[in-house]
Amino acid sequence: MKDCAVLFDVTKCVGCGSCTVACKMWNGLPYEENAHGYDAKLDDKTWTVVEYHDVKKGKEDVLRFAKHQCMHCLEPSCVAVCFAKAITVSDEGAVVYDAKKCVGCRYCMIGCPYSVPKYEWDKVFPSVMKCRLCAEKLAKNESPACTSVCPSGALTFGTRDDLLDEAWARIKADSGYIQKVYGETEGGGTRWLYISDVPFKDLGLPEDIPTKSIPSTIHDYTKxxxxxxxxxxxxxxxxxxxxxxxxxxxxxxxxxxxxxxxx
Amino acid sequence: MFDYNLRINKKACFRMTLTRWILLGLTGFGLLIMLYRLLHGLGAVTNLSDEWPWGFWIYCDLILSALGACGFAVGILGHVLHIPEFKPLGRRALLMSFFCYVLVFLVLFIEIGRWDNFYWFFISFAWTSPLYEVAICITLYIILQFLELVEVWGDRYKRWVKVIVGFFMPVIVLLACILPFGQEAAYGAIYLAMPAKLNPIWYSQYLPWACLITSFSGGLCFVALEYRLVNRHYCKNSDDQVVIKALRIAGGVIIAYLVIKLIDLSVRGVWGEVFSGQTEGNMFLLETIVGFIIPAIIVFTPYVKRPVFQMIAAACGVAGILLNRFNFIFTGMADYAGVSYTPKWTEIWIVIGLASLMILCYLFALENLPIVSGKGERHGEVVSRPAIGMIRPDKGKRG
Incomplete structure (x- = not known):
């Protein structure tokens, strides 16, 4: 399937953390405490987290859960800034990393607007670690590990165009939603799309990312x-x-x- | 025209003084830590983290490259515009620039995480990455500078080498004057990738060009500083006019930079940030006043005729580079990172060790190659005023 994407509906997430477990199992990563909860934090062994956020919805105090992982940008900054072409975009749209080519400059870590790539600091020859949208599963027409296990329907896998229509249909049908699909235009658009009933910045999603993609910003200089x-x-x-x-x-x-x- | 100082004996010599033994000790210590870093990885010797993937080493790369622009600045003034005062400075600037860039290369080598893969970037052709542009330009530039130094070496030791390399010199010099436009601007372009991270005081579409022009002025200030310091020990008399001219041109470039920055800040409307009283704004004011406004004032007033003020202006110009790069690598990014970063002692000592090695190599080349020239100096003439750490050519031992 071309043009893969995932829609994450914050209102439907129950914070169970199944997606983080599925991610670790499929990718053979060791279990750690920080995969879901208030202190959840991405690192080299945790490629996706479910963060707990106490937020204000109007006057009400509510608890919301936000899944974070690589956003798989349409025009990824990491691919453009990579020193050694170690990061590429697959046919399905997943942003994947090849450790064999990596020189270890860590420009992808600092160049990523969401600071997603993490580093194996304790290794002699470290690799950059991040979500790969289960690229090998996508190539076999399967859905990523995390979306296939979600019990509450918060994660929907499909093509980006379909999911954008779906997202706007949900927003129009329910006035509780914020009138925005996060990821539609951020940095030129991402393959992970978020809809929510509380402000995105309260969920740890940066709102100051320009709509112009970083590769084209750099190209304005390089040209x-x-x-x-x-x-x-x-x-x-x-x-x-x-x-x-x-x-x-x-x-x-x-x-x-x-x-x-x-x- | 001018003569290069050459001693009569043609054998290379290098007399060890106490300072040089200390530098050698530091080199050994630094190389040991470097070996430890190569065998045990980044986590063992650095305080770098996922929040601060880049730290002290990248800072060293940026400032050394900016100061290494002295070769390119003097090259353009002396060998493209043929301003007579800058011709005798050419080889001195070349030598400093060469060792700055070699040090950049060494620091980059320890900075990258997978040093076993370092050759990969030569064949990756990742033209979209500003860092790639930096690496490839620096590599080519070091090769060009090495060829220029071979010509200088041939000038003293093997005339036929000088003749052969000299034949290609016009092309080499021209290329060496163009290539730095690549790396100096690309250093700023690296930070174009952080629109949501870098403070708006520094983040701008003009950051690459600001880096390019400040490296030009900083390089000239560095040359002025070197001219005074080296002449104190290696040359009887120095020419005030050379320093004044270098500083005046640097001052002109600084004013051009200040005008561009002024317009840029006004157009983007971030004066509020500058005068907000926050750390970022204050650091920007410090950088601008100390590093750019003070030298610009000194060089365009009669104070510039006094050696003390020449030294102050040149030192401020160099400090401006150090502060400016510090600000957009650390100050401007600190707010986003959220946690603090202090380099570990091993990070600093590796650089001190490698820098000591470069200083020793620099002194060796300075004393054995025809680099320094002075009016009235003749081949083999004894130079007065030796000082600690510097060789007295008349007493230099052979071997």
Whole structure:
């Protein structure tokens, strides 16, 4: 299936953490305490977490759960900034990492607007670790491990266009939702889409990410470079010849006037 | 024109002084920690974390590259624009720039997590990444600078080498004046990828170009500083006009930078952030006043004629680079990271060790290659005023 995506409906999540367990089992990651709860935190052994958030909904205090993992951007920053082309986008749209090519510059970690890639700091030859949207399952037309186990229907797997229609249909049908699909335009759009009844920033989703994708922001700079190199070569070459000749003529004039200085 | 100081004996010599023994000790210590880092990984020797994937080492890379721009700045002024005052500075700037960049390369090597894979980037051709642009430009630039140094070496030891390399020199010099446009700007472009992380005072579409021009002015200030310090020990007389001219040009570039920054801050409307009294705003004001406004004021007033003020202006110009890079690597990112980062002692000592090695190599080259020139100096003439850590050429031992 091309153009894979996942819709996460915050209002339906019950915070059970099944998705985090499924993720660890499929990817062979060791169990750790931080996969779900108030202190849940992504790390090299935990590629998805369910965070608990006490938030205000209007005047009401409510408990909400937010699943975090790689957002699988349509135009991923990590792919563009990678030093060694170790991160690529699969045919299905999953952003996958190849440790064999990785040089370990960690630019993907700092360049990711969601700070998703994590590092194996304690290893001699560390790898970058992050959700791969179960790329090998997608290639076999299966859904990712986390979406297949969700008991409450909070996670829906499908194509991005279908899921965007679905998300807006749900938002229109229920006035409780925030009038926004998070991930529709963030950084040029992501494959993980969020809809919620509480503000996204209270769920740990950064709201200041520009709609213009980071690769195109960088390209706005890079596109000048060939011109600058060629232009500088031409200008410097010409200037160099001109100023050299001018210095020579000045010296000749000085010599003509009786000066003894040589070049 | 000018002569390079050459001693009569043609054998390389390097007299060890107390300072140099200390530098050698530091080198050994640094290399030991470096070995430990290569065998035990990043976690063992650094305080880097998922919140701060980049730290002290990246900072060292950025400031050394910016100061290493001295070679490129003097190259453009001396060998493209043929301004006579800058010709004698060419080799001195080249030497400093070369060792700065070699140090950048060494620090990058220990900085990357998978050093066993380091060769991969030569063949990856990841042109979309500014960091790749930095790496490839630096690699090519070091090769060009090495060829330039081979010519300098041939000048003294093997004339035929000088003749052969000299034949290609115009092309090498031209390329060496163009390539730094790649890496110096790309260092700023690296941070274009953090629109939601870097503080808006520094985050701007113009960050790469700001880095490019400040590296030019910082490089010139660095050369002015080097000219005074090295001449004190290796040359009888120094030419005030050279320093003044270098500083004036640096001042002009600084004013251009300040105008661009002023317009940029106004257009994006972040003056509120600058004067908010927060750490970020205060650090920006410190950077701008100390590193850019003070040197600009000194160089365009009569104070510039006094050596003390020349030194102050040059030191401030260099400090401006150190502060500016510090601010957008640490100060501007701290708010997003949420936790604090202090480099571990091993992180710092590896760099001190490698830097000591570079200083020793630099001094060796300075004393054995025709680098320093001075008016009235003749080949083999004895240089006065030796000082601690510096060699007295008339008493230098052979071997």
């Amino acid at each position: 000048w470079k060939p011109g600058i190199f060629v232009g500088a070569a031409a200008v410097f070459g010409a200037l160099g010849l001109y100023t050299k000749r001018r210095v020579k003529i000045e010296n000749e004039q000085r010599q003509g006037e009786g000066g003894k200085e040589d070049v």
